[in-house]
Amino acid sequence: MAKRRGREPLEEGEKRKLDKKNFKKLIRVFRYVSPYKPTFVFGMICLLFSSTTLLAFPYFAGKLIDVAEGRPWVIIPGKDYVINSILEITLMLIGILFVQSIFSFLRVILFAQVNERSMADLRKHMFSKILVLPLKFYDNRRIGELISRITSDISLLQDTFSVTLAELFRQGATLIIGTVVIAFIAPKLTLFMICTFPIVVLAALFFGKFIRQLSKSTQDKLAETNVIVEETLQSIITVKAFTNEVFEIHRYTKKLKETVNIALKSAKFRGMFISFLIFALLGAIVAIMWYGATLVQTDAMSVGELMSFVLYTTFIGGSLAGLGEVFSQIQRAIGASERVIEIIDEEEETKKGIESQEKLKGDIIYDNVTFAYPTRSEINILEGMSLHIQEGQKVALVGPSGAGKSTIIQLLMRFYDIQAGNIMVDGKSASDYDLSYYRSNVGIVPQEVILFGGSIKENIAYAKPGATDEEIRQAAEKANALEFIEKFPEKFETLVGDRGIKLSGGQRQRIAIARAILKDPSMLILDEATSALDAESEVLVQEALDKLMVGRTTIMIAHRLSTIRKADNIFVIKDGKIVESGSHEELSAYDEGIYSHLLSLQFQMN
Known part of the structure; x- marks a missing residue:
């Protein structure tokens, strides 16, 4: 299909x-x-x-x-x-x-x-x-x-x-x-009914379909007016900044007039339809009763039989009309x-693969990897890229926007399949591992932390649903989150709100770090984890991250180069390829390099 x-x-x-x-x-x-x-x-x-x-x-x-x-x-x-x-x-x-x-x-x-x-x-x-x-x-x-x-x-x-x-x-x-x-009951009257009644019912069904189409047009126009309201209210600051209140009122009024015109047209035909329905259906019943009355006069049928016939005719007419709506519903x-x-x-x-009771060590090799997103398969984001991250190393990925840093992370998480090359983890292809087992060894602290709408405790325990209260508390303490959690009246039972809206950015980040600590992964991904924080929150979060990175293979993505100075190795990416690699000191000493250029730009901005 x-x-x-x-x-x-x-x-x-x-x-x-x-x-x-x-x-x-x-x-x-x-x-x-x-x-x-x-x-x-x-x-x-x-x-x-x-x-x-x-x-x-x-x-x-x-x-x-x-x-x-x-x-x-x-x-x-x-x-x-x-x-x-x-x-x-x-x-x-x-x-x-x-x-x-x-x-x-x-x-x-x-x-x-x-x-x-x-x-x-x-x-x-x-x-x-x-x-x-x-x-x-x-x-x-x-x-x-x-x-x-x-x-x-x-x-x-x-x-x-x-x-x-x-x-x-x-x-x-x-x-x-x-x-x-x-x-x-009445063969002659039945034949007369078949010649008249169905024609009226079918005409009513056809007319009713036309009415429904008009009603749908009215609904569509009303939806367009609602779109204007939604757009205007969502962009109310822009509207007021450009003093376009009158313009938006005129735009809304124009659409309302179109809606009213179609609605009135629909009402006119609906009135005609109702009048036709009453006249035609009752007229058909009158015609049947007239013919039936003549049969009663000639003693061809009794009054009771005529009444039964009329009732049955009403049932049949209702069934014909009802079947039209039934078929429409089935469609x-x-x-x-x-x-x-x-x-x-x-x-x-694909989930099935290698499983083990032991954690992965975290030795990662990208071997000549080529990748393009399925939605734009004609553009390769990574082009024959190779790199090696040793077990326990802390490495950083830097480069301009669109270079492929986030793509490297997504491929390591096995969110997408690569087109060429291979990604090896502990000497085996990443795709050979059972997916659930593999991802249980990878933890991530993203730039934009989105929490679930439950309590702080539930959000931390999301990494390990069976965790004890003591394990959750220890994870929060290591993440520098315990202090602010204890200040809330409900403490760990505090509701964070939709997407964590009741917490500040720094608090959400520390909850995410606590979640990663509780998961205890062998491979850790830090995706711009401190870029959106104020100075005080950044210090607290960075301290928590330093504790989290101990003994784990860590990959950091950062635009703020000051946060990756302690990395064992820095990979500079451009157009889907590794163009420079080395420590902070080595790369900053190379004046013609991309890393040195990015460093000087940030120094000028600061």
């Missing part, structure tokens, strides 16, 4: 054709119902009984009228059992409604059990699948789209399995059984299932 990248979240009106290929997609999602098959089958039986029981109501209602007119109801011709009591038929009608209510209740409960559990399984599978997909998958997707897949699309499928399929069965049964019954569900299956079919990260 061709992969479609970067698609917008599924729109409410988006549909797919009802063909064999698309139905297979819906059936693939339907397999999540399989574990609950007995409950589902029992629910379908209850649905069958509730639908057929209700269809007996018009027949008995007609017999009630006949008995009231003095026409006894002969249950079986040639037998003695005859009903001529209104009370008996009334009790039968009440019994029909009671039985139908019981089966309807059971059907709703059973379908709800199947639906909620199966869709929960699907959501869990989707979420689990998304988490184990490689990073290149996220390069081609928006987070909002992925959230829409788990929420909107599965909610649509949930409605389909709980309501739409039941309605399809019920309306279909009503249409088929109802038509057979009225053909038996939308197929579109949703297509999006869900697209993610389910994505290729996962």
Whole structure:
């Protein structure tokens, strides 16, 4: 199946054709119902009984009228059992409604059990699948789209399995059984109805589709006005700085006028549609009643049979109209299932490989590595790059923006597969290791620390979910975080807020360092870990980092060259290649070198 990248979240009106290929997609999602098959089958039986029981109501209602007119109801011709009591038929009608209510209740409960559990399984599978997909998958997707897949699309499928399929069965049964019954009751009147009623219903369906398109256009225009509001409020400082308040008001007013015009046009046609619907449907019923009345006059049918026929006709008309909406819902569900299956079919990260009870030592070799990101495969970020980082060494990567420093780190983390060359760790290809085992040996302290919305304790323990309170406390102490944590009233139970917004940048960095300490990796990555901090926070964070780096292979990325003076080796990268390497003293002594040039530029800025 061709992969479609970067698609917008599924729109409410988006549909797919009802063909064999698309139905297979819906059936693939339907397999999540399989574990609950007995409950589902029992629910379908209850649905069958509730639908057929209700269809007996018009027949008995007609017999009630006949008995009231003095026409006894002969249950079986040639037998003695005859009903001529209104009370008996009334009790039968009440019994029909009671039985139908019981089966309807059971059907709703059973379908709800199947639906909620199966869709929960699907959501869990989707979420689990998304988490184990490689990073290149996220390069081609928006987070909002992925959230829409788990929420909107599965909610649509949930409605389909709980309501739409039941309605399809019920309306279909009503249409088929109802038509057979009225053909038996009054063949001539049935033929007249077939010549008139369906034409009106089909015309109503066609008109209704046109109305829905107009309504969607109104919603689209309203969405455009909302975009203006969002853009303006998000950039309110810019708007005020350029004194463009009046301009934004005019822009919003223009879009509002367009929205109002389309809405009024939609209202006009909607009014026509409602008038047509009332006139045409009721007119068709009047025509049927007129023809039926002539049959009653000629004694070709009884008043009760005419009443039963009219009720059945109403049921059938409602079924025809309902089936239109059911098919429309199924089309939308197929579109949703297509999006869900697209993610389910994505290729996962390769996890299986070498595992060990011991930690990796951290001897790293990049051997003639060439790499380009999948989203721009025509541009090589690394071009035949080679370097060796010995076990326990502290090395730094420097160079201009876009040189490939972050790419080196991402490849070491095995976020992407390289196109050529090899990355060796402890004498074996990095790709030969079990992915979970391998990444458990790599720790990272990023420039922008994003914490989860729970407590400080939960965020530190994220590196080691089974850590004891004492281990978490020791990690915080080594990270110079214990002092500020103890100042909070809730201490380690303090909630950090969404993405850690309640903590300062320096505090977030020290939480990240504590997390890395608790993980105890053999390979450590420091990605601009102090670049966004004030002087006081930088000192505290740097002290914590110095403790963290002891005994580990450490790779530092830094634009502030003052932070890497103690590195054992510095690799200068340009255009995806190592162009210089050596200690700080060696590289700064080379006046013509890139490192010396970067050093002089920072000295001038300072």
